Amino acid sequence: MANQKGKIDKLSLFLIPIGIAVNFIGGQIAILLKLPLYLDAIGTIVVAALCGYWPGIVVGLVSNILNAISSPTTLFYAPLNMAFAVVAVILSKRKWFKNFFKTVLSALFFALIGGGIGACITWLVYGFDFGSGVSAMFSIPLHQTLGLPKFVAQFIAETSIDVLDKVITVIAVFGVLKAIPMRFLAKLPLGRIYIKDAEMYEDDED
Amino acid sequence: MHVEFGNSFKKFYKTGNFWCDLYPTTKLILCFTVAMSTIVMNNWIYGFSVCLFYFIFAFFTGHGKQFTKTFLILFVIIGLFLVVIRQVGMRTGNVTPMFEIFGWIWYRESFITSLDVSSYMLGFAGGILLFFDTTPMRDLMYAFEHMGVSHVTSFIMLSSMQNIIDLRKTSVAILESQKSRGIETDGNILVRSKAFFPTISPLILGAFSSTEEKSIAMDARAFSVKRKHTFLRELKPMSQIEKILCLLFSLALISLTVWKIAAALIK
Structure with missing residues (x-):
């Protein structure tokens, strides 16, 4: 059932395309609701939290590859989505997504990755200067009015934007993890974490 | 008619267009090497020339309309926006004024820098776009399998x-x-x-x-069966000419990279 020697079990395998599609649709709903946010990591975090490292990393990587069909520069940012998966698994194993406040707090880790690694990638890709995204509109005033170095300004701008984005993302993840039926969770590699009184059932089996 | 339909699957699938009928990995290697060459060159004249070539080529393959639509969006987001961002954000090194818009002086140095960056970004993006516009994903997966x-x-x-x-x-x-x-x-x-x-x-x-x-x-539907898979739609295998073309483009990119690194070290 679970991941053995890096192999992906069948149910996790079928959840990967859904995770990828959810990443896309999250962004699309954000556009429909006119939200100035990305919301494109929900699928990655949910699949990673339930299925483990490899399914999560695959969701992150393939999401960016498919995104590249219409916006090729997103390819450069693939490591971000893959890093989200790794962090999501670590936090899931520590049962952070079972507690609402810890879940909201986890947004800080995701925002630091999104902002931190994101700023580094932007810095490299755009010739060691500001990028051309929304963050540039915030980082330039930070650089010019406060006199912050360009990279620091870019880092602060990207992280700040990411905090709000990731707070909404992890709240959605928390809601989904809470609502998944127990019989489905039992079949997933990390699903046991989210089964209420799982230890009690184990004791009964013994 | 039924026999004709059945026999159509016995032949290799063809569109009738020289580029579209190339093997998917050939197209991938050619597009990727050209796209990467714009990053290695980091020169706006080369980058925008390659972009112009993409346009002409996309129309030649019959995908011009689709390519233009997506590329123009990228051109505005990456190209135009970046030129403005560099004029606002780049302060050091600006010595040669170009023109003035309502008291806002545009400098030549930051303008050239922005053109260089946007040309390689668009050069890279254009190559990938052209590949995906002219290659269905199922064909790419067929080649990978x-x-x-x-x-x-x-x-x-x-x-x-x-x-x-x-x-x-x-x-x-x-x-x-x-x-x-x-x-x-x-x-x-x-x-x-x-x-x-x-x-x-x-x-x-x-x-x-x-x-x-x-x-x-x-x-x-036997998804987990471990044996060689068959395909309803077969593509023509990569020809010798395609292999030579891929090798030449790859060698050209490697040579270009080595030359650029060597030139940077000598400087």
Whole structure:
């Protein structure tokens, strides 16, 4: 059932395309609701939290590859989505997504990755200067009015934007993890974490 | 007529266009090497010349309209926006004024820098766009499977694309349903953010619940059988000329990279 020697079990395998599609649709709903946010990591975090490292990393990587069909520069940012998966698994194993406040707090880790690694990638890709995204509109005033170095300004701008984005993302993840039926969770590699009184059932089996 | 239809699957699939009928990996290597060469060159004259070539080539392959639509969006987001950003953000090194717009002086140095960066960004993006515009994903996966990549990879890529289409329709239906039961989708950012959760949650849960049935259905279609797969649609294998062309383009990119690194070290 679970991941053995890096192999992906069948149910996790079928959840990967859904995770990828959810990443896309999250962004699309954000556009429909006119939200100035990305919301494109929900699928990655949910699949990673339930299925483990490899399914999560695959969701992150393939999401960016498919995104590249219409916006090729997103390819450069693939490591971000893959890093989200790794962090999501670590936090899931520590049962952070079972507690609402810890879940909201986890947004800080995701925002630091999104902002931190994101700023580094932007810095490299755009010739060691500001990028051309929304963050540039915030980082330039930070650089010019406060006199912050360009990279620091870019880092602060990207992280700040990411905090709000990731707070909404992890709240959605928390809601989904809470609502998944127990019989489905039992079949997933990390699903046991989210089964209420799982230890009690184990004791009964013994 | 039925015999003719049946026989059509015995031949290699062809579109009749020289470029589109090349083997998918040939197109991938050619597009990728040209796209990467714009990054290595980091020169706006070269970068924009390559972009112009993409346009001409896209029309030649019959995908000009589709390519132009996507490329123009990227041109505005990456190209034009970056030129303005560099004029605002770059302060050091600006010594040669070019022109003035309502008291805002544009400098030559930051203008050239922005052209260099946007040309390689667009050069890279254009190459990838051209490849995906002229190569269906199923053909690319077919080529990868022949190279030894697992059929599971093909399933993930192709199923994801289908799921995106399906879930997009479902998300619109859910959003409309939620609107009709009184959820506010207009108003300030907080109100609109609140509408996000009742839309995304049923969408994900609905998609997850169908996974088990899909798993059983796929097994019934021998998804897990470990043996060589057959294909209904066969592509013409990579010819010797294509192999030589790929090798030449790859060697050219490697030489260009080595030359640029050496030139930078000598400087």
